[in-house]
Amino acid sequence: MAPLAPVAEDRPVVLVDEQAHAWSPRTARSRFRQGLTGPTAGVAAGHTQANLIAVPADWAYDMLLFCTRNPQPCPVLDVTDAGSWTTALADGADLRTDLPRYRVWRDGELVEEPTDVRAHWRDDLVSFLIGCSFTFEWALSAAGVPIRHVEQGRNVPMFVTTRQCRPAGRLRGPMVVSMRPVPPAHLDAAIRETGLLPAVHGSPVHCGDPSALGIGDLGRPDFGDPVQAQPGDIPVFWACGVTPQAAVMASRPPFALTHAPGQMFLTDARDEQYRVV
């Protein structure tokens, strides 16, 4: 499988606005609708961000089954009715305009990265909103776990692994993971805190040797930015909501729309709603 095409996320991460962390989700969606773009880490802090993947209704069962069979990379937060661009997770939102940047896929190829997909919309599109690891970073921070990519003002590094997802109908593909270097003294807290958030990827899929996941070079992520580890840090890998995009590349449905990596949909839900206890 060819490396996933990095486009928008290759540029330096710049917080869209110094005040963006204090925006309401509605304000964030409105700004993005007006054309603002950029990674959403830290925007509308405390509110849940989601990965988007929309496929034709003919592919919706396969996609929903793929998510059900692979709940760690693909935890489903909402599924729309065919053709609808609204979601129960965000009052007044328009999924066609309210993300900073989208990706348009034809036959598994990335063909465009627009900031608005009204021109690409179809009446048979079913949209899936998938949990995002940005949601568990507040829990890591609250537990005192340092988050290196945030300290360094970068997007989280993401890697395509050699671990295959469980197929579903015509959909198959590798698991994508995000990686955070964690000091050994904080490893237990990192595992436990994210485990309490199963709807946003849950506990790590692997800690330690990257080669166990077929990752050759931590300095060259397939998505996002490289991150500088501190001496002694252990690389910790969580399942990532970019996995459905890898399935699109591997399985080649005729059409799909997704978010651009790191440029997520802002819901009205609060992160703590997804904590099980």
Add this chain to the structure above:
Amino acid sequence: MAPLAPVAEDRPVVLVDEQAHAWSPRTARSRFRQGLTGPTAGVAAGHTQANLIAVPADWAYDMLLFCTRNPQPCPVLDVTDAGSWTTALADGADLRTDLPRYRVWRDGELVEEPTDVRAHWRDDLVSFLIGCSFTFEWALSAAGVPIRHVEQGRNVPMFVTTRQCRPAGRLRGPMVVSMRPVPPAHLDAAIRETGLLPAVHGSPVHCGDPSALGIGDLGRPDFGDPVQAQPGDIPVFWACGVTPQAAVMASRPPFALTHAPGQMFLTDARDEQYRVV
């Protein structure tokens, strides 16, 4: 909506065999395949039991979406490919024969309760295995929470509520709950321990006043047996995997197969696998 038809579960609960708690899941499935019937509470202790609902492929997307939109009553543990009677959760199992008793539904009406559904099987049937509250009872016991219906040798009482599930396509229906009386001193542990098991209904949907769920008389459950509370016990309600059967009754798909309430499918999975931390 008419009361759900209680048939098999109205008879007294008798443990199928004094040794049944020590059976392996494979042995349990084999005994049920040979014709043994009865409630499965306590059988193959420590192994995960599951609710079954099988619908024609034409209804599978609606059912999977219904489960996704209502994860507390309908947590999906596995979905088969159309026509297949095997599951990744149980090596060598046959979903057509290995449950103690089934229910056959036509146009939303319960028409038969056989112990084998090979004669009813269809090549387009998609089977859903749904988490069961029997799985969290070990966690309650381990935390010292008394389980009244087990103490009294009865099936857990289940009630149809006035709380409606979020509809999905042609499927709609009320949430069904199971009820356990819990002493106030154990309430916190009961909520916390079950919260750690979101794949098997998670934390309670309600504690206290039954009328908040539209339940008039705790002594007259819609499924299962009445249970005797001790003075001071608080009724605690958990979402129940019989909910898809209520959706079948309300939505009337042309055909469905389910387990009989309390007579579950024994998987090879271990209960603790579903604990998030």
